[in-house]
Amino acid sequence: MKKLISTLLFVLVCLTGQSQNEKVWNEVVAGHANTPYVKVTKVALFEDRTEMSMHIDFVAGQWIRIAANTFLQADGKQFPVKEATVLTLGEQYTMPADTLDFVLTFEPVPQNVRSIDLVEPGGWIVPNIRNAGLLPEGIANTYWRDVTTGDWLIGFAPKHVIYKNKVYDIASQANKKDTYTLALDNGTTIQVGKMKKGQRTIAVGNGKPATCSPITTASLPDYPSKDMRTGFVDNGYRTDDTVTIIGWLKDMPDAVRQQNHEFSIDIENILTNKQETTYAKMDSLGRFTFKMPLFNTSEVFIDWGRSYVNAFLEPGKTYFFLSDFVTGQKLWMGDDVRVQNEILTHPRSRAEAQVPYDQKDVDLIAYWAKCDSARLLQKAHLAALQQSSPTLSQRYIDYIGDYYRMLQGRNMMQARFHAKDYIVPQEYMDYVGREFWQKAPKPYTLYRDFITMNNDFLGQIATTKGADNLPDIFKRFEKEGKVKLTAEESRALEGFLEKVKEVNAEVAAAKSEEEQKKIIEAFNNSEMVTTLNALIKKNADVLNTLGYQQVLDIVDSLGCDRPLRDIVLAQRMLQTIDGLRQPLDPGVLAFAEENIQLPGAIGAVKSLNDKYLAIQQRDISKSPSLKTADELANMSDGEKILRKIIEPYKGKIILLDIWGTWCGPCKEALSHSQEEYERLKDYDLVYLYLCNRSSDESWKNTIKEYNILGDNVVHYNLPADQQSAIEHFLNVNSFPTYKLIDRDGTILEVNADPRNLERLAGLLENMK
Numbered sequence: 179m180k181k182l183i184s185t186l187l188f189v190l191v192c193l194t195g196q197s198q199n200e201k202v203w204n205e206v207v208a209g210h211a212n213t214p215y216v217k218v219t220k221v222a223l224f225e226d227r228t229e230m231s232m233h234i235d236f237v238a239g240q241w242i243r244i245a246a247n248t249f250l251q252a253d254g255k256q257f258p259v260k261e262a263t264v265l266t267l268g269e270q271y272t273m274p275a276d277t278l279d280f281v282l283t284f285e286p287v288p289q290n291v292r293s294i295d296l297v298e299p300g301g302w303i304v305p306n307i308r309n310a311g312l313l314p315e316g317i318a319n320t321y322w323r324d325v326t327t328g329d330w331l332i333g334f335a336p337k338h339v340i341y342k343n344k345v346y347d348i349a350s351q352a353n354k355k356d357t358y359t360l361a362l363d364n365g366t367t368i369q370v371g372k373m374k375k376g377q378r379t380i381a382v383g384n385g386k387p388a389t390c391s392p393i394t395t396a397s398l399p400d401y402p403s404k405d406m407r408t409g410f411v412d413n414g415y416r417t418d419d420t421v422t423i424i425g426w427l428k429d430m431p432d433a434v435r436q437q438n439h440e441f442s443i444d445i446e447n448i449l450t451n452k453q454e455t456t457y458a459k460m461d462s463l464g465r466f467t468f469k470m471p472l473f474n475t476s477e478v479f480i481d482w483g484r485s486y487v488n489a490f491l492e493p494g495k496t497y498f499f500l501s502d503f504v505t506g507q508k509l510w511m512g513d514d515v516r517v518q519n520e521i522l523t524h525p526r527s528r529a530e531a532q533v534p535y536d537q538k539d540v541d542l543i544a545y546w547a548k549c550d551s552a553r554l555l556q557k558a559h560l561a562a563l564q565q566s567s568p569t570l571s572q573r574y575i576d577y578i579g580d581y582y583r584m585l586q587g588r589n590m591m592q593a594r595f596h597a598k599d600y601i602v603p604q605e606y607m608d609y610v611g612r613e614f615w616q617k618a619p620k621p622y623t624l625y626r627d628f629i630t631m632n633n634d635f636l637g638q639i640a641t642t643k644g645a646d647n648l649p650d651i652f653k654r655f656e657k658e659g660k661v662k663l664t665a666e667e668s669r670a671l672e673g674f675l676e677k678v679k680e681v682n683a684e685v686a687a688a689k690s691e692e693e694q695k696k697i698i699e700a701f702n703n704s705e706m707v708t709t710l711n712a713l714i715k716k717n718a719d720v721l722n723t724l725g726y727q728q729v730l731d732i733v734d735s736l737g738c739d740r741p742l743r744d745i746v747l748a749q750r751m752l753q754t755i756d757g758l759r760q761p762l763d764p765g766v767l768a769f770a771e772e773n774i775q776l777p778g779a780i781g782a783v784k785s786l787n788d789k790y791l792a793i794q795q796r797d798i799s800k801s802p803s804l805k806t807a808d809e810l811a812n813m814s815d816g817e818k819i820l821r822k823i824i825e826p827y828k829g830k831i832i833l834l835d836i837w838g839t840w841c842g843p844c845k846e847a848l849s850h851s852q853e854e855y856e857r858l859k860d861y862d863l864v865y866l867y868l869c870n871r872s873s874d875e876s877w878k879n880t881i882k883e884y885n886i887l888g889d890n891v892v893h894y895n896l897p898a899d900q901q902s903a904i905e906h907f908l909n910v911n912s913f914p915t916y917k918l919i920d921r922d923g924t925i926l927e928v929n930a931d932p933r934n935l936e937r938l939a940g941l942l943e944n945m946k
Contacts, residue, residue: 476624748770
């Protein structure tokens with residue numbers, strides 16, 4: 179018995195000794211890394227080594243490499259890497275999945291260090307890695323939460339204080355035995371009590387002292403009590419509503435600041451289906467404040483490419499956003515920011531079933547099952563989170579749950595572009611409509627994925643529905659009282675479809691092309707067609723609304739509510755104006771005013787329409803920049819046509835831009851033309867623009883909109899066959915296409931894309 183007790187005591191001593199020789203940071207926080215893909219999850223400090231657990235979020239199939247000279251830096255000393263699990267140091271490793279976990283082992287770092295830097299020379303740098311449980315020394319560069327409410331109450335920098343959505347200068351500060359008295363530049367005094375059991379009392383002005391704890395984690399810890407509120411602000415979709423964002427990108431490294439001197443917020447415009455970016459100038463310390471329009475509560479992407487924060491903003495509110503680059507902390511202060519903080523603390527599950535962009539002939543039924551499985555994993559993740567963090571707000575739970583729902587709807591509808599022959603089974607569409615489209619949370623701007631899903635879902639229905647035939651269209655118009663048919667017009671419509679069948683049969687049976695032409699010509703000159711052409715011309719305004727009426731028919735058949743109905747119709751009209759670069763016909767505008775009740779939606783249509791009405795009235799017909807195709811008449815060879823066009827500019831460098839008014843990227847590039855002209859003004863360029871498949875009015879309006887005119891600017895809108903011949907000669911297969919032609923007329927095989935102005939300027943510099 180004594181021997182057994184002795185053995186147990188020996189084991190206990192050994193285990194105790196092992197515990198004393200190991201120090202583990204299980205919850206790790208770090209400063210701003212130079213890559214968003216790498217995260218340190220655990221640090222174990224042994225006497226003979228230091229182990230650092232790593233997590234990478236990257237792309238399956240892509241490779242990574244950890245340099246063999248990677249090291250840790252602490253207290254001014256370096257500790258080289260010794261080995262790695264999973265991968266081999268210094269060698270490429272292909273990601274088997276979108277995530278990877280492994281451990282790096284280094285020479286031993288002293289166990290009493292407060293922070294460590296991970297450095298891969300020429301690669302990753304993760305600074306200020308530290309134990310989240312470590313209490314701060316003093317108050318400089320610390321942030322404090324009210325332990326009663328759980329909100330971020332105040333932050334202290336060496337010369338500033340963050341409080342109630344503002345950054346104040348510290349006029350003076352007195353320290354005495356771990357207590358602090360700060361006088362702010364506005365006369366307010368702040369009293370900070372001594373640290374006791376990890377807490378301090380903080381009193382601002384004459385306010386009651388609040389008991390506060392330091393925020394040592396990367397974001398705000400869980401709130402102390404449950405919030406059972408539901409729903410999000412819905413202002414009815416107003417174009418005059420705004421949100422105020424104040425913030426501080428604190429202690430931003432110069433290299434990071436050089437990437438972008440402005441703070442940005444990206445938002446998807448539900449009316450235009452375009453991402454819009456709002457910018458705010460930052461001062462020398464990285465502080466900013468601005469007010470931006472907000473149509474309704476919307477998902478936003480904040481300072482993407484640097485801070486990488488995804489959240490939502492509600493109209494009428496004021497927010498303060500902090501991103502501290504030294505501590506790596508991100509925090510929200512302001513009006514009702516609990517859910518925003520919870521999203522930072524508890525990011526969404528990465529489980530998702532996406533179709534690879536290059537995959538074709540996807541079995542949609544099988545993909546549907548994969549999507550359902552992925553959402554089950556997402557639901558399980560959310561359920562587990564509710565167990566581990568029982569005070570999570572109901573709004574967070576609802577927001578994340580519906581995010582997963584909208585994500586699946588988006589992915590399932592995007593998959594239609596990968597289906598064989600673009601055929602989507604009806605049961606697939608029924609499921610998307612029932613589970614996602616009809617259950618979309620409101621307001622409809624709350625999730626970007628709904629906007630994408632909605633467009634794809636309605637687009638697919640329109641594709642399968644097909645167009646009505648001419649007789650049915652006019653029968654419907656007559657029934658609705660939009661047209662009044664004469665007896666002759668009714669007879670012509672009644673016999674039209676049968677006559678078309680007869681003519682098609684005659685054309686098919688014809689023995690020569692000449693005979694076919696005679697049959698078609700006779701039909702086109704017949705009394706029936708003449709009557710119908712006159713009918714169409716007489717009712718052009720009504721016919722121009724047909725496509726929009728079909729959109730309304732689709733959404734009405736689905737039980738769409740009024741706000742979304744108005745939004746969808748406004749979307750289609752704005753797309754028409756933007757695509758054609760010209761105003762709506764008066765009849766179509768009247769149709770819009772009759773059918774769109776939502777002030778924000780009809781206001782957007784009228785605003786864009788007025789813009790192009792004004793552009794249309796500007797006369798540029800006498801501009802020497804606009805060329806006709808008269809001198810190219812009867813030419814059909816693409817090379818010869820192009821040589822004829824550039825003949826007057828021999829001895830000059832020509833930048834050729836092949837574009838179209840229907841091409842979004844083309845117009846985006848053209849919107850920067852003035853910047854391009856200014857940057858390249860020293861190179862004596864001729865800008866030659868050849869427009870593809872665009873009406874004369876749209877062509878001219880685009881030129882006027884972006885002021886693409888000048889002594890060295892040349893525009894052609896050639897007949898379709900001549901434009902196609904040039905494109906065939908140049909092997910054009912995407913738009914826009916740019917070509918550089920030297921002074922001798924040689925077409926150079928170089929990347930002449932002016933969207934990278936510095937690279938293009940370098941090419942031109944070499945051609946001087």
